[in-house]
Amino acid sequence: MLSGLIPRRTPATVYEPMRYVIAAGGKRLRAALALLACEAVGGKPRQALPAAAAIELLHNFTLVHDDVMDHANMRRGRPTVHTRWDENTAILAGDEMTAYAYHALLGSAPDALPELLRVFTGAFIDVCEGQGLDKEFESRMSVTLPEYLGMIRKKTACVIGAAAELGAIAGNGERRERSALRKFGEQLGLAFQIQDDLLDIAGTVKELGKPIGGDIVERKKTFLFLSALERGSAADRALLRSAVPAGRRRAAHIRRVKALYERRGVLDASAREILRRTDRARRALAPLSPSPAKLMLLHLADQLQVRTR
Amino acid sequence: MLSGLIPRRTPATVYEPMRYVIAAGGKRLRAALALLACEAVGGKPRQALPAAAAIELLHNFTLVHDDVMDHANMRRGRPTVHTRWDENTAILAGDEMTAYAYHALLGSAPDALPELLRVFTGAFIDVCEGQGLDKEFESRMSVTLPEYLGMIRKKTACVIGAAAELGAIAGNGERRERSALRKFGEQLGLAFQIQDDLLDIAGTVKELGKPIGGDIVERKKTFLFLSALERGSAADRALLRSAVPAGRRRAAHIRRVKALYERRGVLDASAREILRRTDRARRALAPLSPSPAKLMLLHLADQLQVRTR
Numbered sequence: 266m267l268s269g270l271i272p273r274r275t276p277a278t279v280y281e282p283m284r285y286v287i288a289a290g291g292k293r294l295r296a297a298l299a300l301l302a303c304e305a306v307g308g309k310p311r312q313a314l315p316a317a318a319a320i321e322l323l324h325n326f327t328l329v330h331d332d333v334m335d336h337a338n339m340r341r342g343r344p345t346v347h348t349r350w351d352e353n354t355a356i357l358a359g360d361e362m363t364a365y366a367y368h369a370l371l372g373s374a375p376d377a378l379p380e381l382l383r384v385f386t387g388a389f390i391d392v393c394e395g396q397g398l399d400k401e402f403e404s405r406m407s408v409t410l411p412e413y414l415g416m417i418r419k420k421t422a423c424v425i426g427a428a429a430e431l432g433a434i435a436g437n438g439e440r441r442e443r444s445a446l447r448k449f450g451e452q453l454g455l456a457f458q459i460q461d462d463l464l465d466i467a468g469t470v471k472e473l474g475k476p477i478g479g480d481i482v483e484r485k486k487t488f489l490f491l492s493a494l495e496r497g498s499a500a501d502r503a504l505l506r507s508a509v510p511a512g513r514r515r516a517a518h519i520r521r522v523k524a525l526y527e528r529r530g531v532l533d534a535s536a537r538e539i540l541r542r543t544d545r546a547r548r549a550l551a552p553l554s555p556s557p558a559k560l561m562l563l564h565l566a567d568q569l570q571v572r573t574r
Numbered sequence: 575m576l577s578g579l580i581p582r583r584t585p586a587t588v589y590e591p592m593r594y595v596i597a598a599g600g601k602r603l604r605a606a607l608a609l610l611a612c613e614a615v616g617g618k619p620r621q622a623l624p625a626a627a628a629i630e631l632l633h634n635f636t637l638v639h640d641d642v643m644d645h646a647n648m649r650r651g652r653p654t655v656h657t658r659w660d661e662n663t664a665i666l667a668g669d670e671m672t673a674y675a676y677h678a679l680l681g682s683a684p685d686a687l688p689e690l691l692r693v694f695t696g697a698f699i700d701v702c703e704g705q706g707l708d709k710e711f712e713s714r715m716s717v718t719l720p721e722y723l724g725m726i727r728k729k730t731a732c733v734i735g736a737a738a739e740l741g742a743i744a745g746n747g748e749r750r751e752r753s754a755l756r757k758f759g760e761q762l763g764l765a766f767q768i769q770d771d772l773l774d775i776a777g778t779v780k781e782l783g784k785p786i787g788g789d790i791v792e793r794k795k796t797f798l799f800l801s802a803l804e805r806g807s808a809a810d811r812a813l814l815r816s817a818v819p820a821g822r823r824r825a826a827h828i829r830r831v832k833a834l835y836e837r838r839g840v841l842d843a844s845a846r847e848i849l850r851r852t853d854r855a856r857r858a859l860a861p862l863s864p865s866p867a868k869l870m871l872l873h874l875a876d877q878l879q880v881r882t883r
Contacts, residue, residue, distance in 0.1 A: 279706035330669060334662040353643040356665055357706055360639060363672055364698040371695060375688055382680055382691065389673040397588035397666055 267296070270318050270369055282346045282358035283365070286325050289341045294457075295425060296321040297565070299432035302446045304558035305550075308436020315372035316381055316431035320388070322366035324424060327392055329359040334400065363389070373435060380434050388427035395420025408486045410495065414455065422454030441552050448549035449562065456542035457569055462487035463535045464572075466523050478519035482509050488538065489531050493522075496529040543570045576605070579627050579678055591655045591667040592674070595634050598650040603766075604734060605630040606874070608741035611755045613867035614859075617745020624681035625690055625740035629697070631675035633733060636701055638668040643709065672698070682744060689743050697736035704729025717795045719804065723764065731763030750861050757858035758871065765851035766878055771796035772844045773881075775832050787828035791818050797847065798840050802831075805838040852879045 271283045296317035303313035331337075332345040333355045339345065347355035366385075373381050398416040402408045429450030433443040464472075465480040466489065480487050484505070494502055504525060510518050526532050546566050553559050580592045605626035612622035640646075641654040642664045648654065656664035675694075682690050707725040711717045738759030742752040773781075774789040775798065789796050793815070803811055813834060819827055835841050855875050862868050 274703070276703060276706035276710050278710050279703060330665055334665060352661075353709060356639055356643060357702060357709070360668075360672070361699065361702040361706075363669070364695060364702055367676065367691070367695045368699065371688070371691055378688055378691075379680070379684055382676065382687075386673060386676045386680060390670065390677065393666060393670040393673060394583070394585060394588060397585040397670075400662060400666070401585050401587050 267293075267318060267321055270322065270365060278350075278354060279357055279361050282329075282350055282354055283362055285349070286329055286346060286358070286362070287322075289343055291325075291341060293321060294565075294569075295324050295428035298425065298428040298450060298453075298562075299435070301558050301562050301565070302429040302432025302438075302450075303436035304432075305446070305553055305556055305562060306433050306436040306438030306442045307556075308432075308438070312374065312437075313432045313435035315369050316385070316435050317428075319366045319370035319385060320424065320428045320431060322362050322369060323385070323389060323392070326359045326362040326366065327396065327424075329355050329362065331396060333359075334396070377434055377437070381431055384427050384430050384434065388424050391419045391423035391427075395423070402486050408491060410488070410491050413486060413488060413491050417455060417458040418451065421458040422451040425454035425457065426451035445549050445552045449546045449566075452542045452546035452549060453566055453569060456539045456546065456566075459488045459535055459539050459542070460569065460572065462489050463532065463539070465489075466519075466526065467532060478523070481519050481522045482515065484509065488535055489526055492531045492534050493526055493529055496531065496534075497525065501525055501529065539570060543567075576602075576627060576630055579631065579674060587659075587663060588666055588670050591638075591659055591663055592671055594658070595638055595655060595667070595671070596631075598652055600634070600650060602630060603874075603878075604633050604737035607734065607737040607759060607871075608744070610867050610871050610874070611738040611741025611747075611759075612745035613741075614755070614862055614865055614871060615742050615745040615747030615751045616865075617741075617747070621683065621746075622741045622744035624678050625694070625744045626737075628675045628679035628694060629733065629737045629740060631671050631678060632694070632698060632701070635668045635671040635675065636705065636733075638664050638671065640705060642668075643705070686743055686746070690740055693736050693739050693743065697733050700728045700732035700736075704732070711795050717800060719797070719800050722795060722797060722800050726764060726767040727760065730767040731760040734763035734766065735760035754858050754861045758855045758875075761851045761855035761858060762875055762878065765848045765855065765875075768797045768844055768848050768851070769878065769881065771798050772841065772848070774798075775828075775835065776841060787832070790828050790831045791824065793818065797844055798835055801840045801843050802835055802838055805840065805843075806834065810834055810838065848879060852876075 267287050268284060271280060271287055274280050299313045299317035299320055300310040304310050328340060329346050332340055333347045333352055337345055338348045343349075345355070346358055370381060370385055371378070395416055395418075399420055402413070402416065426447045427450070429446040430443055433446045438446070462480065465487070466478055468477065480490070484490070490505060493505055497505065504521060509515060543566050547563055550559060550562060576596050577593060580589060580596055583589050608622045608626035608629055609619040613619050637649060638655050641649055642656045642661055646654055647657045652658075654664070655667055679690060679694055680687070704725055704727070708729055711722070711725065735756045736759070738755040739752055742755045747755070771789065774796070775787055777786065789799070793799070799814060802814055806814065813830060818824065852875050856872055859868060859871060
């Protein structure tokens with residue numbers, strides 16, 4: 266469905282990388298949420314197709330530009346755009362993807378359009394702010410857990426929340442249904458990101474498609490890392506802040522950090538936080554009348570919680 | 575007016591560079607065009623304020639990202655964003671500027687909004703394609719003059735044409751007024767870009783705010799360069815394609831290329847092309863009823879033609 270949104274136009278240097286990104290697939294979580302949310306408020310899923318496409322394109326644009334900023338080489342088991350082509354190509358393809366996101370959104374019903382655009386543009390502003398905070402945290406010595414949650418709310422949860430709200434708007438949902446679905450998406454998004462943090466160390470290479478402990482190697486300020494700093498002893502903090510050795514000693518370092526996480530109950534705390542957020546998401550749906558789509562949304566929440574990649 | 579569009583929000587790493595770009599000013603040609611076009615079709619200029627702000631923000635976003643891609647250090651007499659901060663900051667600030675462009679546009683009257691969004695998003699798509707073509711031309715051996723005109727149409731003229739059309743839409747102009755103003759803007763945009771090419775060699779350092787002959791040093795495929803290739807002898811083409819010497823011999827090389835341009839009538843041909851496009855722009859306004867705003871648009875066209883920077 267999404268690949269049909271990017272026409273076979275020239276210049277190839279712009280459109281080929283765009284199609285490359287879209288063809289790589291992904292979970293399409295945001296698109297699915299928009300379609301289900303639309304159905305859950307009594308709309309036909311196809312009313313939300315433009316919004317679903319738009320939010321998925323916005324998400325893919327953020328991946329392309331974030332990968333440039335993070336110098337990430339692999340994404341979805343393939344070279345990233347700036348690795349396969351170059352940075353200029355990735356910047357420009359990302360820009361054009363945002364243009365096409367709006368282009369897709371303009372296919373929505375005219376009466377819903379202003380509200381869809383407002384929520385969509387709000388998510389666009391938020392996700393840029395979230396990425397800005399994420400980059401700021403890299404060079405800041407101390408980041409607190411609440412600050413971290415504020416960052417992932419903007420960077421991840423707002424877009425997922427917007428996906429659900431857009432679906433509700435496209436389906437002509439009432440205001441309380443809209444805000445219920447927004448909250449559902451946001452809490453799910455928070456759970457989703459913390460799960461990502463947890464999978465970096467609790468998953469397997471095969472499940473993840475990339476080496477285990479990447480966040481530890483980069484000393485990324487994840488939910489696990491920041492919880493460990495809060496709960497650990499002075500010696501624990503010293504280990505977390507120490508330089509990561511290269512070569513053969515690297516695996517031993519990752520094992521030591523993982524052992525620390527287990528000893529300080531960080532893995533359990535993360536699992537509990539995921540559960541808590543998923544629970545809040547489920548409860549947020551209470552105002553919605555029973556329907557197959559509502560059941561699917563609840564099922565989706567459970568699935569994300571037990572996902573391994 | 576524009577600086578009020580970028581709020582004093584956090585993270586500072588996103589909003590400070592945005593305000594830095596907007597505070598640098600510029601000609602505000604696109605914003606002025608939108609306001610005058612609105613008035614020329616009988617609207618109040620303030621009806622076009624959101625569109626004027628949006629198109630100016632879109633233009634400034636392209637400058638920020640293009641400067642990253644071109645490794646340009648100076649813009650409007652100040653360091654570019656990626657020079658003052660870094661590339662990641664420039665990428666993200668540019669992204670956020672497009673989000674704020676849409677945010678600004680959403681302040682338009684609801685009945686005009688869908689059409690404004692369509693024209694604006696079309697310009698956004700075009701300008702990315704134009705930049706893609708521009709980058710492609712850098713590594714291509716042969717580019718023809720018509721190809722060059724097609725590139726600057728997308729990269730420069732479409733946004734200027736859209737600025738005028740957006741103004742006409744915001745002012746509830748009739749369809750023939752809209753297309754008259756669109757054509758006016760596009761032809762003006764073409765003249766504007768060829769003037770830019772000409773000023774690179776015909777202007778003075780003081781007027782330009784940067785060294786003369788920068789395009790020659792980069793062997794950029796400008797209107798002048800491509801005309802000279804078409805009109806020149808084999809020896810002329812060899813000079814144009816030869817490596818540009820560094821150090822003290824560079825100035826002599828620039829003088830030789832300028833002499834070639836004069837000998838082959840390239841400077842005259844460029845001046846004639848600017849005149850021709852400006853004339854077409856003026857004539858495009860024929861369908862519009864006489865008004866002070868129409869006179870201002872005609873005056874603007876004349877001004878651009880004699881500008882020195």
